[in-house]
Amino acid sequence: METGAGGRPTEHEAREALAQVASAEDAVRYPPLPRWFFLGQAALVACICLAQLLPPSDARNATFAAAVAAIVLGGRYWLFRDRVSGVLPSSADMLPFLAGTVGTVLACLVVAETTGARWIWIVGAVLVAGIVLGTGRAYRRTYGDAG
Amino acid sequence: MPAEAPAFDEVIHAPHRLRICAALSAAHQVEFGFLQERLGLSKSALSKHLSQLAAAGYVAQDRAVRDARSRLWLSLTPRGRRAYTAHVKALREIVGNGDG
Numbered sequence: 001m002e003t004g005a006g007g008r009p010t011e012h013e014a015r016e017a018l019a020q021v022a023s024a025e026d027a028v029r030y031p032p033l034p035r036w037f038f039l040g041q042a043a044l045v046a047c048i049c050l051a052q053l054l055p056p057s058d059a060r061n062a063t064f065a066a067a068v069a070a071i072v073l074g075g076r077y078w079l080f081r082d083r084v085s086g087v088l089p090s091s092a093d094m095l096p097f098l099a100g101t102v103g104t105v106l107a108c109l110v111v112a113e114t115t116g117a118r119w120i121w122i123v124g125a126v127l128v129a130g131i132v133l134g135t136g137r138a139y140r141r142t143y144g145d146a147g
Numbered sequence: 148m149p150a151e152a153p154a155f156d157e158v159i160h161a162p163h164r165l166r167i168c169a170a171l172s173a174a175h176q177v178e179f180g181f182l183q184e185r186l187g188l189s190k191s192a193l194s195k196h197l198s199q200l201a202a203a204g205y206v207a208q209d210r211a212v213r214d215a216r217s218r219l220w221l222s223l224t225p226r227g228r229r230a231y232t233a234h235v236k237a238l239r240e241i242v243g244n245g246d247g
Contacts, residue, residue: 008155014241017165021235024169027185028177085220086175 029087032144037077038136042129044070045101049108049125053118100131153240154233158203163188164196168231171206171223179219197221205230 009017044066051062079087108124111117159168166186171177183193200206205227209220223231 009160009238009241011241014238017160017162018235018238018242020162020166021169021238024166024186025173028170028173028181083178083181083218084174084176088173088175 025090026143028084029090030139030143031078031081031084032146033077033136033139034146035136035140037073037146038132038139040073041070042132042136044073045132046125046129049105049121049128052108052112052121097131097135101128104128104131151229151233151236153236154230155237156230156234158199158205159231159234161196163192164200165234167193167196167200168205168223168227168234171221172228172231174222176209176220176222179221182221200227203227203230 047066048063048070051059051066053059054062079089081087104124104127108120111120159165163186167182170182170185179193183190186193188196197206197208201208204224207222207224209222211218211220
């Protein structure tokens with residue numbers, strides 16, 4: 001293997017090494033996931049939005065239950081799956097997804113609180129579910145579909 | 148925690164060891180067999196590289212019994228994680244500077 005001065009890699013070698021790094025990290029970080037995983041997550045985040053239409057105490061309980069279910073599902077099939085424990089998500093990869101979902105929920109919260117238009121949560125539910133499903137489609141295309 | 152300065156590491160840079168460190172950097176613990184499958188290495192080759200990384204203090208190996216099966220779990224030590232991060236930064240610096 002050719003190397004640069006002093007045993008350091010050349011630019012070409014460094015580029016190849018970085019490609020191998022990304023590939024090896026992705027193999028652990030992003031397992032193939034089934035379609036139902038994203039359908040389930042989409043339903044749960046939509047439930048979190050729709051729960052805000054319920055009376056406050058019911059909304060709190062439903063939000064908590066849906067959030068716990070989403071975390072358990074993500075934990076079991078992604079973060080703490082068989083043979084890999086404690087996946088460390090890449091903040092750069094997660095940022096667009098989190099910005100889309102959290103941004104939508106915050107925008108709905110602001111609109112509902114300032115205008116009283118609680119129906120905005122229905123729009124929010126459709127939007128966040130769409131973001132999860134769109135992300136899921138791109139994910140399965142890139143990292144594989146577990147069936 | 149201060150950010151790691153770029154530092155080229157000869158122990159990590161060997162192609163298989165770099166891929167092992169990269170895979171381990173993405174999780175707290177990875178099972179030996181999983182790593183072997185993903186990297187397409189033989190058991191003996193992976194063991195040899197792991198021994199070298201462990202000797203440098205970069206990788207920890209923990210054996211745990213689960214479902215009546217003994218599994219070897221691998222992880223980067225804090226020192227290994229720092230060295231790996233610094234090494235990747237050094238590679239990015241080489242690419243970024245167009246050095247070579």
